[in-house]
Amino acid sequence: MEYSVVKTDALILGCGLSGLLAARGIAKSCPDKKITILGDGLGASPYVHGFNVPLHPDDSVACFEADTLKSGREQSNPALVDALCKGSLSVVPPLMKELGIEFNRQKDGSYSLLRPLGASNPRVASVGNHAGVAIMNAIRAEFAGNPNITEIGSTRALRLLKADGRVSGALTYSEKTETFTCYTADVVVLASGGFCNIYPFSTNMSDIGGDGIAMAFGAGASLCDMEFVQFEPSAAVAPAALRGKSVITTMFFEGAVLRNALGERFMLNYSDKGECVDKDVQAKCIFKEIKEGRGTEHGGVYFDATGVGREKLNELYASYVKRYADVGIDIATTPFEIAPAPHTSLGGVVIDAHCDTGIPGLYACGEVTGGLHGANRIGGNAGLETLVFGSIAGKSAAEYLHHAAPADLDEETIEDFVCDTLSLCGKKPVETELLTKLRAQMGEILSDKLNVLRCGAELEVAVDEFGAMLETLEETSLEGASAKLKFETIRLVNDLQTAYLLAVSAYTRAGSMGCHVRTDSVDEKEKYRIVIRNTPDGAAVTKMQL
Structure with missing residues (x-):
């Protein structure tokens, strides 16, 4: 099995706003640590128009929190909402000042704010028409010349390396060189974005997929709110x-x-x-x-x-x-x-207000996480989420680096991990035609059965069909396959795993709630969160009362 091994101190999986802010936070607190940022695109970050910040004279953090909780149908994690809304003032304005960026203002000097759907006041502050690009460019300018920060593009993470109960790296694939690399690290920040591009028609860019969800789930992290796709x-x-x-x-x-x-x-x-x-x-x-x-x-x-x-x-x-x-x-x-299209995955990895996943060595931030938006998201909160929780994740990961012992990995552990990732259980060689067929089938099921309107009978079929498709791939073999074919196979497994978990969660929530609309039931009044854990017996689904 051909692969290389690279050691770093902090590994950031995702080079959009969340990942860059996390790297920035680590660099500020741990200037002597080596930070590696990996990604194969910028996700939605370049298209972020602005961020919710309660700067209007009639607005406040309290009003912002109330709007966010109401919009989420009271399904949001209050601790995450509190961190987001308070962070809009405690994190964002200082960040803009440090980066030398000004929000748009009107001729009289007041802030030029837009009112998003679900907000009581104008609240979206922007930088020109491309706030996301402006911030990313400013952060990269800060990083320029720092020998301890390395950003590598055209690279996709496929699996998290977990040893002795701790996440200590990831297996990645370079689309440019068509090679695998195992990065080992003392701390990992998952900032890979959402999963809506598993749908055949979405607003998402092609670099977005189900890898983040599948990697976290495989490492033992819990998932929540997977049924909520905005x-x-x-x-x-x-x-x-x-x-x-x-x-x-x-x-x-x-x-x-x-x-x-x-x-x-x-x-x-x-x-x-x-x-x-x-x-x-x-x-x-x-x-x-x-x-x-x-x-x-x-x-x-x-x-x-x-x-x-x-x-x-x-x-x-x-x-x-x-x-x-x-x-x-x-x-x-x-x-x-125009027409509705999958845009934001509101569910994902369970985190606390410090971006801790509960798995030692693994932090997560941005759209790959769940629990913040509840059953519906206010416009402008997705961009803000990247700034606030990216910054928090960087601070938390830096604190972990200060106190955790270095990851202790031997060659055998790494080799076993790589071999397990790049092999399947079956004997029939995997073929490109099979991958093409299964991906098309996955897209049809998502479009037909997990669209804006859903019903229980179709969701049950979707769960069964996604499960059968995963079993089909498990019965194949990657022995002798090219590196590119192995990559495409693992990518499909990740997307199918995410689609399966989405379907399971949607089937479990029998009533309508926010953006999860069931045509075979009425709106739910009971408040609960669906949490999915990975167990030896498969996905374990729990309803947590709120």
Whole structure:
């Protein structure tokens, strides 16, 4: 088995905002420690428009917390919500100052804030139209010239190395060199992002997948809220060049409306608030319009931003104006087609307010975690989550480095780990055709049975089908396969494992709650959290009362 071994002190899995903030926190507290950041893309971070910060005169941390808990249908972990909302002021403004970044302001000097769906006040602060890019560029500028910080791209983590009850590294694959490397480390921060790109149509980039969930689950970390997948109401369905690109929903507070193929402003039929409802409600209504035959040519509805006005569009939403202008559409005069698409996975790895997973040596932050958003997420909270919990994870991992003994790994332990990861139990050689078939089948099941609307009978079938597909892969063999084929096989296993856990959790929650909508039941009043643990007998599902 050909692979290399690289030793580092801190291993960051993910090079988006969460991962960079975690690395920054470790570097500040442990300047002599070697930090390695791995990733094969930047996930959603470059597309973060802004972050919720209660800077409006009528806003407050208390109001922000109340909005977040209400939007999450009281399913959120209060400790995580408290850390997020307080961190919006204790973490974000000092961070911006240290990085030399200013939030947008109006001509009178006040902050230019946008109001997201689910918020009581304007709250989204931005940096131009590309806050995520601005912050990442500033952090990388800080890292430049620091010999103890190494960022390696085109590299994907596949499995966490766990020995003597402690996570001490990960097996990775370089798509550039088509080689495997086992990184060993004294602490690991999982910041790999969400899993919505396991769906065939989503707003997510191609580097996003189920690896983070599968790796954490395999290492013994608990998962929660896996059934809650937030469908962005406004993902482009046409033209093809923009398919899957989402449009910020703060425009609905600026005069944008939704219309069906008949030109009707249909949201008024569902709520007197029109389009200014929570994302889960809006996605459900759009989906219903399409299903009932009032959809547009490409299977969506019209996002009509003409009411916003050209001046405000150019001032506040220039990136969206340019995006559509580049394909010949003037959004100041022409409505465009959108539909709900998987956007944010609200469930994931269970953490506490210090980003501790409960597994020694493993911390997690960002969208790979669960429990913060509950059953629905306010716009602007996903970006804020990366800043606040990325910073917290870095601080916690640094504290762990200060007190934990170095990981003690011998060559045999590492070799056994690599061989176990890159082998399956069966005898039939794995083939590319099988992987292609199973991935297509997975996509069909997700689209048909785990979409905006779900029902128990179909979810039960999904659980069985995903389980059977995993068994099919376990019956194959990777012996003699190329490194690339081994990588693609493990990637599919990870995505299928995540899809299976999503289906199990969705099937277990028999009632509707937030973005988990069951057509065969009424809204649930009972408050509980679904937690999944990995046991020798398989996935153990528990309902934890809230």
